[in-house]
Amino acid sequence: MRASDYLEHAWSNLWKKKLRTFLTTSGVVIGIGALVCMFAFGQGIQQNIRDQFEAMDLLNYINVSPRHGGAPTPADGDPDAQPRHTAPPPVSDPNQEVTVLDDAFIDEVLQIDGVEAAFPEMRFPAQVRLGDKEQFTLVQVVSSKGCGSGLIQLRAGAPYTSDEPNEVILSDTLLRRLGNTKSETAVGTEVEIRTITLDFSVASLMRMAFSRGDQRLPISDRRYSFKVVGVVERMGFGGALPIRSDVFIPPGAADRMRKLVLTGVSDLFQPAEKLAGYSTVTIRVASPAQVATVKAKLEERGLRTFALMDQLAEMRMGFVIMDMFLLAVGMIGITVASLGIVNTMVMSILERYREIGIMKAVGATDGDVQKIFLFESGMIGLLGGVFGLLLAKVVSFVINEVVNGFASGEGVPFIQYFSFPWWLCAGAVAFSILVSLIAGIYPTRRAARVDPVVALRHD
Amino acid sequence: MDADGFIQTTDLTKVYFSGPAQVVALHGVSLSLGRGRFLGVAGASGSGKSTLMNLLGGLDTPSSGSIHLDGKLISDRSKAELALLRRHTVGMIFQSFNLVASYSALENVAFPLLFANVAKKERTRRAAELLHTVGLEGRDHHRPAQLSGGEQQRVAIARALVNRPAVLLADEPTGNLDSKTSEQIVQTLHDLKAEQGLTVVMISHEEALLREFADELICLQDGAVLSHEILRARP
Ligand SMILES: Nc1ncnc2c1ncn2[C@@H]1O[C@H](COP(=O)(O)OP(=O)(O)O)[C@@H](O)[C@H]1O
Numbered sequence: 001m002r003a004s005d006y007l008e009h010a011w012s013n014l015w016k017k018k019l020r021t022f023l024t025t026s027g028v029v030i031g032i033g034a035l036v037c038m039f040a041f042g043q044g045i046q047q048n049i050r051d052q053f054e055a056m057d058l059l060n061y062i063n064v065s066p067r068h069g070g071a072p073t074p075a076d077g078d079p080d081a082q083p084r085h086t087a088p089p090p091v092s093d094p095n096q097e098v099t100v101l102d103d104a105f106i107d108e109v110l111q112i113d114g115v116e117a118a119f120p121e122m123r124f125p126a127q128v129r130l131g132d133k134e135q136f137t138l139v140q141v142v143s144s145k146g147c148g149s150g151l152i153q154l155r156a157g158a159p160y161t162s163d164e165p166n167e168v169i170l171s172d173t174l175l176r177r178l179g180n181t182k183s184e185t186a187v188g189t190e191v192e193i194r195t196i197t198l199d200f201s202v203a204s205l206m207r208m209a210f211s212r213g214d215q216r217l218p219i220s221d222r223r224y225s226f227k228v229v230g231v232v233e234r235m236g237f238g239g240a241l242p243i244r245s246d247v248f249i250p251p252g253a254a255d256r257m258r259k260l261v262l263t264g265v266s267d268l269f270q271p272a273e274k275l276a277g278y279s280t281v282t283i284r285v286a287s288p289a290q291v292a293t294v295k296a297k298l299e300e301r302g303l304r305t306f307a308l309m310d311q312l313a314e315m316r317m318g319f320v321i322m323d324m325f326l327l328a329v330g331m332i333g334i335t336v337a338s339l340g341i342v343n344t345m346v347m348s349i350l351e352r353y354r355e356i357g358i359m360k361a362v363g364a365t366d367g368d369v370q371k372i373f374l375f376e377s378g379m380i381g382l383l384g385g386v387f388g389l390l391l392a393k394v395v396s397f398v399i400n401e402v403v404n405g406f407a408s409g410e411g412v413p414f415i416q417y418f419s420f421p422w423w424l425c426a427g428a429v430a431f432s433i434l435v436s437l438i439a440g441i442y443p444t445r446r447a448a449r450v451d452p453v454v455a456l457r458h459d
Numbered sequence: 460m461d462a463d464g465f466i467q468t469t470d471l472t473k474v475y476f477s478g479p480a481q482v483v484a485l486h487g488v489s490l491s492l493g494r495g496r497f498l499g500v501a502g503a504s505g506s507g508k509s510t511l512m513n514l515l516g517g518l519d520t521p522s523s524g525s526i527h528l529d530g531k532l533i534s535d536r537s538k539a540e541l542a543l544l545r546r547h548t549v550g551m552i553f554q555s556f557n558l559v560a561s562y563s564a565l566e567n568v569a570f571p572l573l574f575a576n577v578a579k580k581e582r583t584r585r586a587a588e589l590l591h592t593v594g595l596e597g598r599d600h601h602r603p604a605q606l607s608g609g610e611q612q613r614v615a616i617a618r619a620l621v622n623r624p625a626v627l628l629a630d631e632p633t634g635n636l637d638s639k640t641s642e643q644i645v646q647t648l649h650d651l652k653a654e655q656g657l658t659v660v661m662i663s664h665e666e667a668l669l670r671e672f673a674d675e676l677i678c679l680q681d682g683a684v685l686s687h688e689i690l691r692a693r694p
């Protein structure tokens with residue numbers, strides 16, 4: 001028998017019993033529909049999270065720091081941002097050559113395949129003054145390239161165009177604290193940045209020695225004028241952000257300033273020799289897919305790395321567990337549906353007992369008979385899978401509209417809660433067919449074993 | 460008995476075991492039938508006629524003894540091989556017609572061709588041709604329920620012959636028919652034998668009918684051959 005004959009034969013037999021086929025298939029439709037809805041929901045959630053990460057362009061970053069006690073993330077004080085499984089605990093192998101994160105290192109990193117940008121995590125404390133208000137904050141040095149890479153999302157203005165000018169990007173939080181509530185108007189205005197330095201020059205030491213107490217520390221300050229070119233809208237995702245600051249300036253301008261460089265609060269307590277170089281360098285790779293290889297290269301050099309990709313991988317484990325749970329719930333429906341198939345097939349074989357005898361009398365082998373019935377049961381699966389998928393699409397569309405309808409009243413933006421990747425659609429239909437075939441094994445074997453002499457006997 | 464029998468059985472025995480009881484349905488049946496001959500099998504109910512036919516058609520296998528068809532031993536073949544034998548070499552008809560009720564006459568006749576891998580167009584063409592042969596032209600799309608008993612048996616004959624078998628086995632084909640129709644059916648079998656060189660084995664408890672059309676007649680009693688008469692000599 002040809003495959004097309006089997007299909008046609010199966011279809012015409014199912015068509016003859018429309019009601020029964022409809023009812024049995026409905027069981028499969030509901031089972032597969034529920035399963036696909038569950039899965040599509042799981043996928044939708046994951047897709048949303050992935051999209052958010054990608055929209056914020058955070059998955060392309062790797063933070064590197066030397067393998068000493070220094071915090072590998074810039075997010076000081078944020079417990080959630082602590083890398084938990086990204087690197088083994090600090091090792092103090094004396095033979096391990098310490099890679100210093102200096103400008104030469106950055107140049108080297110830029111040679112690695114896939115690396116688009118690398119800039120040091122460099123911060124210094126300063127006072128920022130707008131009009132008559134002043135705020136103490138940490139100034140973050142970011143190259144124009146890093147600034148333009150999408151890491152910093154601007155609400156107004158533009159990133160600075162080169163590494164040189166005295167231009168600054170401020171956060172709207174800081175602007176608010178400085179008394180400007182309409183952050184857009186800040187673009188183009190001048191702010192003053194006042195740095196504090198420890199001055200160990202002879203003159204200053206002399207001054208300290210002979211002063212009468214009003215100036216005990218060799219501290220001096222410098223004032224620099226900066227033009228506001230942009231306002232930061234947001235800096236992505238919580239504390240895991242590679243760069244977190246309220247003030248960003250280009251490295252050229254920073255070089256011209258006298259300042260107390262601070263690459264991390266913990267640096268204040270580090271022995272001096274370990275302070276050589278930057279404490280953290282942020283690296284941007286062209287695509288998240290390259291994170292792993294670049295990370296591996298850096299770790300080979302004894303560096304500690306942190307990437308949000310790892311966090312996502314960790315989350316993926318959670319997703320797998322969620323998927324398993326949804327799958328388990330969905331399987332209940334499938335199990336019930338497959339019992340329906342078994343029942344229908346057994347019934348159908350009992351009814352067509354004589355027909356099976358006829359098949360054998362006219363030359364069908366046991367295998368032919370089994371295949372004829374397996375095609376029928378597989379076709380129930382095919383129909384159930386296709387219509388189950390459609391049902392899932394319709395139901396998820398309705399749920400999505402209703403939920404978003406409520407949510408939009410609360411000002412929540414429209415979210416796709418369900419996602420139907422192609423493999424889910426194909427997999428659902430394939431799975432439905434597979435389940436139906438498995439459900440058909442027992443009844444079809446019974447059909448194949450029918451004794452033609454008994455089936456054809458005159459009664 | 461001719462040694463070069465087209466159908467030849469030797470010491471054929473079939474024992475059924477139903478629980479602790481044994482039923483000897485056939486006991487040492489040896490017979491030989493030449494190609495193109497019409498054998499009538501008579502005997503009382505329960506004498507083993509159907510058992511003999513099922514063994515000849517390979518629907519069942521003997522407990523001992525052998526069956527040769529066209530010189531080839533078939534009694535040791537596997538189930539699948541016997542299915543192929545029915546597919547290509549042996550056609551069967553039954554007392555209760557055994558048509559598929561939901562199929563049209565044409566679909567019933569074409570059914571065996573499905574298993575013989577014949578293309579759909581050819582299946583339809585051959586089935587229509589066979590329906591014509593048995594005198595049922597124009598009834599292609601009638602279902603068995605819309606046909607008389609005699610017509611149904613003609614559909615069954617057409618179905619048995621659609622694969623152009625060498626042997627036609629008929630188990631009480633007239634058992635459900637009135638005497639006039641019975642005669643017509645047996646006449647048809649006789650004509651087909653004559654036209655197509657078919658070898659026919661027909662079971663009936665109406666000995667007179669067999670005597671009218673068959674070339675040879677055996678009579679079974681309690682699973683054994685009681686008599687074997689040559690009614691018409693080979694031409
Ligand atoms: N499957 C079976 N199991 C047990 N006994 C059987 C079976 N088939 C037939 N018989 C017995 O074998 C004997 C011959 O049966 P059968 O060949 O059908 O006779 P006939 O066709 O001549 O009426 C009968 O006694 C019948 O009861």
Ligand SMILES: [Mg+2]
Nearest residue numbers: 508509510630
């Ligand atoms: Mg009988």
